[in-house]
Structures are given as C-alpha cells and as structure tokens.
Amino acid sequence: MSDNPDQPLTRIQRQNRQIILQGALTAFSTNGFRGATIDQIAEAAGLSKPNVFYYFGSKDEIHRNLLTGLLDMWLAPLVAINPDGQPLDEVLTYVRAKLDMSRDYPRESRLFAYEVMRGAPHLTEILSGRLRNLVEDTVTLLRRWMDEGRLARVEPHHLIFSIWSMTQHYADFEVQVQAVLGPGHDPYAEAGEFLDQMYRRMLAV
Amino acid sequence: MSDNPDQPLTRIQRQNRQIILQGALTAFSTNGFRGATIDQIAEAAGLSKPNVFYYFGSKDEIHRNLLTGLLDMWLAPLVAINPDGQPLDEVLTYVRAKLDMSRDYPRESRLFAYEVMRGAPHLTEILSGRLRNLVEDTVTLLRRWMDEGRLARVEPHHLIFSIWSMTQHYADFEVQVQAVLGPGHDPYAEAGEFLDQMYRRMLAV
DNA sequence: CGTGAACCTGACTAAATGGTCAATTATCCG
DNA sequence: CGGATAATTGACCATTTAGTCAGGTTCACG
Structure with missing residues (x-):
C-alpha cells in the first residue's frame, strides 16, 4: 500500500x-x-x-513524513513577514508568532530539535536549500530596513537565530524552565513580555 | 568493582x-x-x-556519572559572576564565557540538551535544587543592580534563559547554523559580536 | 447480495542490545 | 619469585525491537 x-x-x-x-x-x-x-x-x-x-x-518513513509534513506550518511565520509593514512591528509579530507556536505545538518544536541535534539526516537538503533561501530573503529584507534607518543595525542571520533559539527554548527545555521558575509562573506570558521588551530595545532606531 | x-x-x-x-x-x-x-x-x-x-x-550509571561530573564545569561561569563588579560587564562576561563553553565543549552542551529534552530523569533534583538556588541568587543580584539603576530593568529569570538558549543554540543546533549561514562564516565570532551588542542595548541604563 | 479489493492481525523472524560469567592474563607487592 | 588481587575477554543469555507474512475480516460498489 x-x-x-x-x-x-x-x-x-x-x-x-x-x-x-x-x-x-x-x-x-x-x-x-x-x-x-x-x-x-x-x-x-x-x-x-x-x-x-x-x-x-518503515519507522524511517513515518519520521520523514512527519518532518516534511510539518515543515510548512513551522516556517509559516517566517514567510508571513510583510515587506511593506512597519519593520519593528513585523519583527515583533514574528517573535510573537514563533513563541505562540512553541506554546501551542511543543511536540513539533521538539521533533525538529531532536532531528537537528542528531545531525538532521532527514533534513539536510531542506536546511541548506529551502530554509536557507527563506532565511536569505528575510536577511535581505532586514538589511534593507536597516539601510533605510528603520531598524537598528545588527547581523540579520544572528538576529534570526536569536529568535529561533529563545522561542523554541521554552518548548524544548520546558522541564528546566519549570524547575527553575518554580510554581506560580506562566512562562509563556512572561516570555512574551520579555521578548517584546528585548527586541524593542535592540532594534529601535 | x-x-x-x-x-x-x-x-x-x-x-x-x-x-x-x-x-x-x-x-x-x-x-x-x-x-x-x-x-x-x-x-x-x-x-x-x-x-x-x-x-x-550499567549504561545508566555511566550516563549519571557524566552528567553530575560535568555539572560543575557547566555552571562555573554562573558562579563566577562577581557581585562587586560592574553590572553590565559582569553580564557580558557571563555571556562570553557561556558562548566560549558552547564553542569549546559542544559535546557537553548536547549532553545536557538531550537530557533536559527527554524530561531530565537524571537531573530533576538538581534542576529544582542546586540549579534553581544558583539561579535564584543570580536573580536577586540582578534585581539589586536594576533597583540601583545600574542595569536596565528586565525580568531576570528570562534574561538568564535568554543567555542559556542563545549561547547553547550554537552548539546544539550547529548543523542548522552551518547550513543556513553557508561556508565562509565563523559562527562563534559573529555570535560573540552580536550577543555583546544585543545585551548592551538591552541592559544599558 | 456477492465479490474483489482494502484492511487487519496473531504469530513469527532476525538483528541489535544491555548485561553476565567463567576462565585467562596482567599487575602489584611482600 | 610467587601468590593474591586487579584487569580483561570470548562466549553466552534474555529482552527488545524493526519488520514479515499467511490468512482472516470488513468494506465498497456493481
């Protein structure tokens, strides 16, 4: 079949x-x-x-199927960045969307994390193909915004890495976050506020 | 034996x-x-x-031995924060030290990442014990510095999470970083500059 | 309703893997 | 040197696990 x-x-x-x-x-x-x-x-x-x-x-086929099937959803927020929007708003919206995905789809976040950590045998072509192109487009856009003085200057690749790492951290390392924060915290709510503040200060002109 | x-x-x-x-x-x-x-x-x-x-x-014993044996080394930079130093310098030094650890000890970074991701069965007591206390002490210090107006105000727990996630990202997701950046990049050098800039802007008073 | 295709499963296999043990060899030290 | 102890290993076991298969059941549809 x-x-x-x-x-x-x-x-x-x-x-x-x-x-x-x-x-x-x-x-x-x-x-x-x-x-x-x-x-x-x-x-x-x-x-x-x-x-x-x-x-x-095979087990492998299930895994590959999952990864490729979920990739679109996972990258959607990046694609949704509007070149005609307000630069800072667009970035903050992206951060927000990525954080919401970690909150609402932690399994997907971990799936990708595991795969990348073990060397991404099922994702290499995508990582250096489609994903790389997507990032490159976004980098170009960010650089243009910085050139136009509408966004403070930082290295755009690493800006993107920072968003990925910080948002996915709350899903992938949930146990640690919970253990360190203790009870009585809403990690995602707090993180939302923190990240907003952080990227505003970093990127405001 | x-x-x-x-x-x-x-x-x-x-x-x-x-x-x-x-x-x-x-x-x-x-x-x-x-x-x-x-x-x-x-x-x-x-x-x-x-x-x-x-x-x-047993396999388990080897694993436990590794984790606990490497924990001190892994937490050393956090312990090394000097309460009598210049706040911003201390934070930037911590970031630098953590990034250097990811560069020089990527295996250790991944070991902890895997363990935390699978629910940290060998680390739970530590996460919510020693680590949590260590973080709490640092949080208190950071808050004091913020109260004294020597550091811009942000939620200290999440500041620490941000440092952890961004520095360890370069070790744990190395394959992705390499694939997206392509050849001709020195990820750790660029990251060092980026993080320095980022935390200066976020924390400068 | 009947029949062929789609769907499902108990019972199996082969390989991988954590772990054991009796027997052998190396090392230490009086 | 010599005996006791430490170190090492080939051969083995029990379990887990990916994957198979012959045969049975259910479903779609003319």
Whole structure:
C-alpha cells in the first residue's frame, strides 16, 4: 500500500495515516527517533503494529513524513513577514508568532530539535536549500530596513537565530524552565513580555 | 568493582574510567541516551564491552556519572559572576564565557540538551535544587543592580534563559547554523559580536 | 447480495542490545 | 619469585525491537 505511486487515498487511509502520524509525533517528540518504538506509536494510535506497517513502510518513513509534513506550518511565520509593514512591528509579530507556536505545538518544536541535534539526516537538503533561501530573503529584507534607518543595525542571520533559539527554548527545555521558575509562573506570558521588551530595545532606531 | 564503597581507585581504574567517560560523552552527545550503545562506547574507548561493565555497572550509571561530573564545569561561569563588579560587564562576561563553553565543549552542551529534552530523569533534583538556588541568587543580584539603576530593568529569570538558549543554540543546533549561514562564516565570532551588542542595548541604563 | 479489493492481525523472524560469567592474563607487592 | 588481587575477554543469555507474512475480516460498489 505504501508503495502506491499516487493513487487517491481512501477515507480509511487518510484517517489512519493521520492517526499514526499523531501518535508518532508524540512518541518521537518525547523520546527522539531512536528512543521511540513502533509499539509505542501503534499503542498511541490505537492500532496493531502490523497495521502501522500497512500504512507506512518503515519507522524511517513515518519520521520523514512527519518532518516534511510539518515543515510548512513551522516556517509559516517566517514567510508571513510583510515587506511593506512597519519593520519593528513585523519583527515583533514574528517573535510573537514563533513563541505562540512553541506554546501551542511543543511536540513539533521538539521533533525538529531532536532531528537537528542528531545531525538532521532527514533534513539536510531542506536546511541548506529551502530554509536557507527563506532565511536569505528575510536577511535581505532586514538589511534593507536597516539601510533605510528603520531598524537598528545588527547581523540579520544572528538576529534570526536569536529568535529561533529563545522561542523554541521554552518548548524544548520546558522541564528546566519549570524547575527553575518554580510554581506560580506562566512562562509563556512572561516570555512574551520579555521578548517584546528585548527586541524593542535592540532594534529601535 | 563499581560496587566498591569508596576505596581509593588504582591508577588503571582512574585512567580507564576517564577513557570510558570520554567515549560515552561522544556517544551520548551524538545520539542521545537511547541512541548510544555500549558497543559504541566501548569502541570509542578502545575497550571490550565486558571491560566497560567492569568499571561501570550499567549504561545508566555511566550516563549519571557524566552528567553530575560535568555539572560543575557547566555552571562555573554562573558562579563566577562577581557581585562587586560592574553590572553590565559582569553580564557580558557571563555571556562570553557561556558562548566560549558552547564553542569549546559542544559535546557537553548536547549532553545536557538531550537530557533536559527527554524530561531530565537524571537531573530533576538538581534542576529544582542546586540549579534553581544558583539561579535564584543570580536573580536577586540582578534585581539589586536594576533597583540601583545600574542595569536596565528586565525580568531576570528570562534574561538568564535568554543567555542559556542563545549561547547553547550554537552548539546544539550547529548543523542548522552551518547550513543556513553557508561556508565562509565563523559562527562563534559573529555570535560573540552580536550577543555583546544585543545585551548592551538591552541592559544599558 | 456477492465479490474483489482494502484492511487487519496473531504469530513469527532476525538483528541489535544491555548485561553476565567463567576462565585467562596482567599487575602489584611482600 | 610467587601468590593474591586487579584487569580483561570470548562466549553466552534474555529482552527488545524493526519488520514479515499467511490468512482472516470488513468494506465498497456493481
């Protein structure tokens, strides 16, 4: 079945593939690729193990499917930066959107984190292809804004890295954040305020 | 041997334990705890597998040993903040030191990252104990400096998180940084400049 | 309703992996 | 030197785990 070229999927196929991917997302994002087992995935999906293999040919295929399938969603906020908007607003909106994604989709954040940390074997072409181009476009835009004096000057690549690292930190290192903050804190609310303040000071002209 | 109470270690014991821990650091930091195998560790250490077990009772024990053994080194820069120094200088020095650690000890950075991401089963007590206290002390100091008007006001916990996330990003997500920057960049040199600029603007009074 | 395709599963395999142990070799020290 | 202790290892075990397969069940649709 999984070696079907591109016949349209049946209702059950669409359904079960989705269910499996959801279970796999939970498993992979909790334990990493090697740490997650097909049994876990099957369990989380409520299907038998052979049935999982009926829909996906291998553990690897599930993983690749997840990564590429979620990439668009993950990069959407970057694409959404409006070249005709107010520079500072656009950056702050991007930061906000990225932080919201960490809050609302921590599993996805961790999935990507695990993959990049282990050397991104399933993402290398994308990292140095599509992602790199996307970043390059944004860098060009940011540099233009800086040239026009509408944004304080910093190295744009590293500005982007800073946004990625700080927002995803709250999802990927949640345990640490919780442990250090202790109870009675709303990490994402506080982080939102902090990041807003921080990027305003850094980028205001 | 590994169940010896606290007899002094022989020369060979000291040596081989060290060699094993180095091999394990490489293995764990590359593939995570579940992804690393004893065979890999033995191979990297140049010892036979049973011999590895002669020095450490289990894979878990090696891992725990590594984590706790490296913790002091990892937290040293935070401890080194001088309450009597110039506030901004102290923070910038801390940032610099943390960035240098990511550059010089990327394996250690990844080891901790993997551990925290999988829920820190071997670090929970430390995270909410010693680490938390250390952070709390630093937070108090930072707040005092802010009260005295010697540092711009931001939420100190999140200031610390920002330093952790941004510096460790360059070690943990090295593949992504390299892929996005492309050749002809010195990530750590650029990051040093960027972070200096960033924290100056954020914290200058 | 009937039939062929789609869907599902119990029982299995092969390989990987954490860990053990009896037996051998190296080292230390009186 | 010689015996005791430390260090080492080949061969092994039990479990886990990715993946298979023959055969059974359910579904879509004419």
